Amino acid sequence: MEFARTGWLEELPTILWAYRTTPRTATQETPFVLTYGAEAVIPAEIGVPSGRVQNFIARDNEEELRLNLDLLEARREEAAIRMAKYKRQIARHYNARVRPLSFKPGDLVLRKNSVSRLQGIGKLDPNWEGPYVVKEADRAGYCKLAHLGGEEVPRTWHNSNLRIFR
Known part of the structure; x- marks a missing residue:
């Protein structure tokens, strides 16, 4: 041994x-x-x-x-x-198997919690936060988000950090 x-x-x-x-x-x-x-x-x-x-x-x-x-x-x-x-x-x-996501204004989305760090990132904390409303979306995959009440979220987010809210 x-x-x-x-x-x-x-x-x-x-x-x-x-x-x-x-x-x-x-x-x-x-x-x-x-x-x-x-x-x-x-x-x-x-x-x-x-x-x-x-x-x-x-x-x-x-x-x-x-x-x-x-x-x-x-x-x-x-x-x-x-x-x-x-x-x-x-x-x-x-x-080849990746489906591109495109968001339109008015879509409801969730945002990764690890990106915004508004909530804790412990083991039992949620992975996603939201829902948010897409205010603007461009072809490069960036979105301006707003809270459900209409207040704009300070930073722009990329599609890879968003998920459609269902």
Whole structure:
């Protein structure tokens, strides 16, 4: 049992090495490549003859490393482009089921209590407050709210912090 609590320290370098040399889905590159400009040779490749180790030529290695460093910035830019494309794909996937809310003047809405902080935000306190009446609404998703008596609420609120009152 004592080994289970202290054994992680010996495993940490192996885990960090694996993390640094595993290609990321978003960039299709390893963090090691994006930092140093060259692929790392994993310890298993040194003991077992592999193509990379067998075809290693020491005098050409220095020139190739310099070339990799010269091309590193371009490789990072390509990785950033791939990451942005990946993020757009993920956002499109998750936003496909989102129904946009649009409010019209006169709609009754509730407002998140955590945003206004007018009431406490303890465990048993309500999550929503209101109802409020929408006085104005714009296309960007912001609404001016009023109390049911007509008194305007001081700040403008975004749709993500509102819910239709039913």
